[in-house]
Amino acid sequence: MSTTQSADTAPTKPLRALPGSYGIPFFSPIKDRLQYYYSQGQDNFFKTRADEYKSTVFRTNMPPGPFMAKDPRVVCLLDALSFQVLFDLSKVEKRDLFTGTFMPPTSLTGDYRVCAYLDPSEPKHAMNKKLLFSLLADRHKHFLPAFHDTFSKFFDGLDAAVGGEKKEADFNALNDVSSFDFCCRAYFGVDPASTSLGTAGPKMVSKWLLFNLHPLMVLGLPKVLEEIFLHTFHLPPFLVKSDYKKIYDFFYSAAADVLDRAESIGLEREEACHNILFATCFNSYGGFKVFFPDIFKWLALAEKPLHKRLREEIRSVVKAEGGAITMAGLEKMELTKSVVYETLRIEPPVMFQYGKAKKDFVLESHDSSFEIKKGEMLFGYQPFATKDPKVFADAEKFVPDRFVGDGAGMLKYVYWSNGRETDAPTEGNKQCPAKDFVVLMGRLLVVEFFMRYDSFEATLGTILLGPKVTITSLTKATS
Helix, strand or coil, rough: CCCCECCCHHHHHHHHECECCCCCCCCHHHHHHHHHHHHHHHHHHHHHHHHHHCCCCCEEEECCCCCCCCCCCEEEEECCCCCHHHHHHCCCCCCCCCCCCCCCCHHHHHCCCCCHHHHCCCCCHHHHHHHHHHHHHHHHHHHEEEEHHHHHHHHHHHHHHHHHCCCEEEHHHHHHHHHHHHHHHHHHCCCHCCCCCCCHHHHHHHHHHHHHHHHHHCCCCCHHHHHHHHHHHCCCHHHHHHHHHHHHHHHHHHHHHHHHHHHCCCCHHHEEEEEEEEHHHHHHHHHHHHHHHHHHHHHHHHHHHHHHHHHHHHHHHHHHHHCCHHHHHHCCCCHHHHHHHHHHHHCCCCEEEEEECCEEEECCCCCCCEECCCCCEEEEEHHHHHCCCCCCCCCCCCCCCCCHHHHHHHHHHEECCCECCCCCCCCCCCCCCHHHHHHHHHHHHHHHHHEEEEEEEEEEEEEECEEEEEEEEEEECCC
């Protein structure tokens, strides 16, 4: 397929004026916000506009709007082709756009702009990303054993809850504890429960995440309260200051070796600690809070035929590997890999991506070309882009073996990591440095589960930014 066209290259699609409107300043962004959160809902907000304009590229306002966002105006990108411009750093800037048209107060991150908010043109972006790459490289041998030890306790918790009085297990609550524990053990070799942080870490971090992301959330409170306290003004950072200090102190001790390395490459120890905290708590732990329930949501919906195929593949490979879960074995599990990629495609844990045009250029969708002007904000809604029916057959359907065999060629249209799944993160781009780690952990979760169980059943709901999974039945492994 074509990629985005530069301003001095003739477009291959008919040139069309950008449809859509920003409406009346102040009032229209608030109207759009109310439609987005309440009267239309997230997906329908975009679908109704795409249908009205007969275009997957159009102008609109993105929440939260006044008074939190200085400028809510965006050019919305909903197809797999136009979306790719967000990865082209010759055309877009990424400075302070990690969360979109608003930026949380830097007092939530020690008064530093952490790496996620830096553009690659800023020197400290490469330095911080280099530090994260070195951490992942140094600790990679610990990932599999740390995951096994931590999630064995997680499965014990599922067993106890399903076998208990309520006959059901809160997957999300148990996952929160285990994912935080795993991140600390995998990255730093430290059990947080054995430190001054105790068992309070997951709740403290979840509270801090809320203060960062509340403009994007609906909590089910009365609308007037949500509009005032979540979508119009930032929650006061001082309310989470004490918790953040305890989390910071934990990382300052647990990550001492990493911070020594940071100083050796020219980063201040304090700034590096805030960056390591953010990468661990926001990117890794915050991602697993959504991603792992996503996997089990789609496994639950797929039901027992898929469970049977997965356990047969997983157990046969593990047996061939001498009874151990190994990196080489994980690479041989084609269906397992595909299930994880399909989860990331159909329900990406990161739904929004932004970029500000560095220059005038021509952008192409499947059907048309559009002139983009320097300074315009581009917004990609990933759940639509990665379910583009002009790219994927049965795009709205969860197809477990979509990426098996020749289907692996379609991974270039899986964008969850702020880049194509076929691309590699570097110090000079904005792709998630732990991209491969996240995918590996998703596969490992499926493998560990089906080594222990034949199948499961669950009820599904919604919680904040992801699915709510309640396990109601577990069938232990029979062979």
